[in-house]
């Protein structure tokens with residue numbers, strides 16, 4: 454691909470010519486994928502669109518947004534700028550997790566419980582996990598709480614994107630969204646939807662996952678907010694602080710939301726509604742597809758095959774305590790079904806969340822015997838539950854498998870239920886508890902209301918279904934035994 458002759462000069466740090474030079478079009482996805490990923494210079498972006506385009510594109514997009522925007526609870530947030538900033542913050546973090554219809558319910562529950570950043574700052578991590586449960590990436594919920602505490606400690610909600618980035622868990626995207634939507638700062642916002650729209654508007658075939666491409670997307674978004682290409686060239690030499698003084702100050706928040714809305718609705722991944730698109734006249738991917746029948750707008754951005762997730766295997770043992778547990782250690786008066794839960798370490802995957810005893814096993818050792826051996830070793834080492842010696846195992850049954858897929862890990866969990874009677878009571882467990890291993894006993898209703906991950910929730914539901922189908926409680930007490938089927942009675 455031909456390079457912008459001014460680009461090399463630019464990289465060496467000299468001031469660029471303020472007059473834009475027309476450039477060849479960006480490569481089609483086919484051309485890009487036929488060799489190594491194409492590398493289009495940042496400087497190439499500006500001349501790719503006629504100079505009058507940004508203002509017209511902005512006006513058309515905003516007109517469409519005013520007429521078609523979805524009525525979403527966080528867009529209804531009124532009150533002070535800070536209240537609006539809090540609403541944008543919570544909603545944007547949730548929207549990074551899942552789709553809008555799912556977020557609406559979570560958002561409403563969250564705001565009903567913590568309507569202000571101050572009320573959130575007073576919450577506990579357990580409470581936050583409980584409301585967040587099912588959304589995944591619990592680290593984000595944790596950062597929301599830590600960020601709220603930080604903001605309350607400081608005394609006010611940061612008003613600028615650069616100040617917002619100082620808050621725990623707020624990155625470029627969220628900072629730009631809060632700053633532009635709540636405080637009207639001209640800061641670009643680039644999420645997956647915007648990447649797709651920009652890729653198509655500018656016919657950029659690069660891999661959007663590469664950081665150099667993302668940088669270009671940021672600039673392209675910013676460019677749409679700008680008035681002239683001269684400004685765009687100029688900002689390549691300016692810091693982000695100076696950029697804020699250059700961009701259109703009128704409706705940056707609405708512009709960002711309009712871009713995201715366009716990507717989320719009309720400019721979808723597989724079925725873009727180009728005939729109803731407000732910016733179709735600016736769309737280079739559409740123009741290319743009309744010129745050349747082998748090109749489709751959905752070729753942009755280039756689809757990059759996902760890396761295969763790592764395959765992990767784990768033995769999970771739902772330990773139910775039948776007898777020997779003092780009421781003083783349970784979290785309710787109900788001493789019926791008491792389950793043992795262990796808190797994960799405060800760092801790493803699912804940090805600080807509660808789960809049933811879980812131990813990773815090698816792929817070649819996932820048979821029942823090896824899993825039980827690994828689990829027994831774990832329970833003895835960490836909790837001093839020496840299965841068979843210090844506890845009576847009333848029942849131990851394999852329940853089934855559940856596969857939970859994280860972004861980078863495919864975890865197969867082999868679930869078993871073990872009902873035990875602790876011979877020496879709970880003392881043997883509490884003696885072993887230290888800073889690294891926190892444990893608790895929870896009855897059925899507590900387990901059902903606490904913030905478990907969706908994988909562990911599934912494990913719990915599997916065990917409950919197994920018990921209902923397979924076990925019965927003897928008339929003499931609470932100790933469950935296997936149901937006898939007809940054949941065994943004969």
Ligand code: SF4
Pocket residue numbers: 650653654719720721725726727728730731732733736738739750
């Ligand atoms: S014309 Fe089609 S591909 Fe281009 S931005 Fe609009 S919806 Fe997306």
